[in-house]
Amino acid sequence: xxxxxxxxxxxxxxxxxxxxxxxxxxxxxxxxxxxxxxxxxxxxxxxxxxxxxxxxxxxxxxxxxxxxxxxxxxxxxxxxxxxxxxxxxxxxxxxxxxxxxxxxxxxxxxxxxxxxxxxxxxxxxxxxxxxxxxxxxxxxxxxxxxxxxxxxxxxxxxxxxxxxxxxxxxx
Numbered sequence: 099x100x101x102x103x104x105x106x107x108x109x110x111x112x113x114x115x116x117x118x119x120x121x122x123x124x125x126x127x128x129x130x131x132x133x134x135x136x137x138x139x140x141x142x143x144x145x146x147x148x149x150x151x152x153x154x155x156x157x158x159x160x161x162x163x164x165x166x167x168x169x170x171x172x173x174x175x176x177x178x179x180x181x182x183x184x185x186x187x188x189x190x191x192x193x194x195x196x197x198x199x200x201x202x203x204x205x206x207x208x209x210x211x212x213x214x215x216x217x218x219x220x221x222x223x224x225x226x227x228x229x230x231x232x233x234x235x236x237x238x239x240x241x242x243x244x245x246x247x248x249x250x251x252x253x254x255x256x257x258x259x260x261x262x263x264x265x266x267x268x269x
Contacts, residue, residue: 132174135160139175184240184247187211204241208233211240 104113139158146156160171184207191198191206198206215222215229218236223229 132171135171136175136178140178181247183211184243188244200241203244204237207240207244208237 102113102115102119104115105111106113139160142158143156187207187210188198190210191203194210195202195206215232219232221228221232223232
């Protein structure tokens, strides 16, 4: 195959000219133990739910050694789950509304996340004024996370949605 590699015949992936050659041929082991542990942990937790295990019994015990920092692993797993939640909401918003832009993406993703204020606000509100304030603040945070996630980044295991071929930007 000619260089640069623009097509992976084994996966059917199409690459753009900006993606480095190393990124195109990196294996799972190239990302490290943290990613492998995260993917295996997430799959285990998902299967516990699929097997109808009671929620209070859905637990995973993980061991670390002197080569793997437990807080790094916890942060890596948290990031993986949060990115997955955000991208699932983006995908759902696109299915419902067909197009998103910077004027409405935070509102649409907020709707699709469908989470209560008790999950994101220190002081959840029921009165209209403070409730809207909490929602607007969370939407501002979502917009920041959306822009951060949609930018072209260094991530090998979690490339942005454009790099995955799930969204296209129109200028």
